Amino acid sequence: MDAVKDFEGRVAFITGGASGAGLGQARVFGRAGVRVAIADVRADALAGAVDDLAREGVEAFPVVLDITDRAAYARAADEVEAHFGDPITLLFNTAGVNGFGSIETMTYDDFDWILGVNLGGVVNGLRTIVPRMIAAGRGGHVTSVASVGGFEGSRMTGPYSAAKAAVISLMESFALALPAHGIGVTVLCPASIRSNISEAHLTRAAADASGVLTDDAFVESLREVYAHGMDPEHLALHLKRAIERDELYAIPYPEVRDDLERTFGRILDAVPDTDELDLEGAEQRLRALARFRESARARADATGAVT
Ligand code: NAI
Numbered sequence: 001m002d003a004v005k006d007f008e009g010r011v012a013f014i015t016g017g018a019s020g021a022g023l024g025q026a027r028v029f030g031r032a033g034v035r036v037a038i039a040d041v042r043a044d045a046l047a048g049a050v051d052d053l054a055r056e057g058v059e060a061f062p063v064v065l066d067i068t069d070r071a072a073y074a075r076a077a078d079e080v081e082a083h084f085g086d087p088i089t090l091l092f093n094t095a096g097v098n099g100f101g102s103i104e105t106m107t108y109d110d111f112d113w114i115l116g117v118n119l120g121g122v123v124n125g126l127r128t129i130v131p132r133m134i135a136a137g138r139g140g141h142v143t144s145v146a147s148v149g150g151f152e153g154s155r156m157t158g159p160y161s162a163a164k165a166a167v168i169s170l171m172e173s174f175a176l177a178l179p180a181h182g183i184g185v186t187v188l189c190p191a192s193i194r195s196n197i198s199e200a201h202l203t204r205a206a207a208d209a210s211g212v213l214t215d216d217a218f219v220e221s222l223r224e225v226y227a228h229g230m231d232p233e234h235l236a237l238h239l240k241r242a243i244e245r246d247e248l249y250a251i252p253y254p255e256v257r258d259d260l261e262r263t264f265g266r267i268l269d270a271v272p273d274t275d276e277l278d279l280e281g282a283e284q285r286l287r288a289l290a291r292f293r294e295s296a297r298a299r300a301d302a303t304g305a306v307t
Pocket residue numbers: 015016017018019020021022039040041042045065066067068094095096097098117121145146147148189190191192193194195196197198200203226229
């Protein structure tokens with residue numbers, strides 16, 4: 001599979017394109033000649049983003065969309081393809097929300113909102129647009145924005161970390177399937193972005209009960225953290241390079257290496273070299289798995305399916 005290197009003329013669908021990381025992507029890929037559609041749940045922010053981009057010479061097509069709404073997602077994709085007269089071949093699942101609060105106080109509403117946008121919204125993006133990309137047969141690239149938070153648990157952002165872990169896993173799975181269709185896959189895992197995510201709760205429908213902290217002092221302390229996050233354009237340039245190199249993981253934050261080493265080290269430490277209670281067990285399991293893989297491959301060869 002050839003990685004996407006020439007972006008000129010391709011059509012991109014960028015969720016969360018009105019702000020932060022998504023707006024940075026619209027700038028960087030727009031300047032590279034991509035025809036960008038920016039989708040966002042906030043119509044006012046979209047209008048502002050379109051104006052900002054136009055001043056910089058990037059003509060973006062705005063779509064008001066709540067990514068948790070599947071029927072609206074399909075309509076939005078139709079609208080974008082009709083507007084540009086070409087299929088979407090670059091998908092950026094960037095929209096996301098975060099909610100801080102102690103894991104033991106998070107409510108069903110909190111889980112539904114945070115998992116709904118960060119995981120459900122990504123699933124909807126993949127299910128709506130990937131089949132169109134495959135059918136169009138013009139290759140392309142699919143990016144989802146997860147988080148380094150997806151590699152470990154967090155007392156204060158439990159549902160968010162769980163959603164991001166699932167997104168990482170999903171992209172690992174798509175990366176096994178999409179190259180056969182000429183489509184690359186990247187999961188971008190940022191640590192901190194200069195963005196408006198401290199105000200994510202403002203996009204949320206009223207909740208009956210919530211453990212998410214939204215008092216002014218707390219939101220202000222979050223704003224201060226994100227004010228020092230990576231410039232979204234800078235992050236989008238890292239992403240562009242990862243796409244050009246067809247890299248599955250983009251984690252352009254040197255400061256997270258030690259934490260990741262500790263996390264993965266802890267996981268590997270749980271795996272024994274041998275199982276002294278069942279010395280033959282591992283061999284038998286591996287042989288059974290190899291037989292299963294062999295028969296699955298034979299079945300796929302017979303039906304012409306891609307494995
Ligand atoms: P942001 O708040 O500046 O931008 C996110 C955009 O998504 C907003 O414009 C918002 O209106 C939109 N959005 C929220 N819910 C939506 C929905 N249901 N449908 C459509 N659009 C919706 O935040 P940021 O930081 O740029 O976030 C982008 C991605 O980066 C998210 O997936 C976030 O989880 C991820 N991320 C952010 C980090 C940070 O430090 N800000 C760190 C790691 C990951």
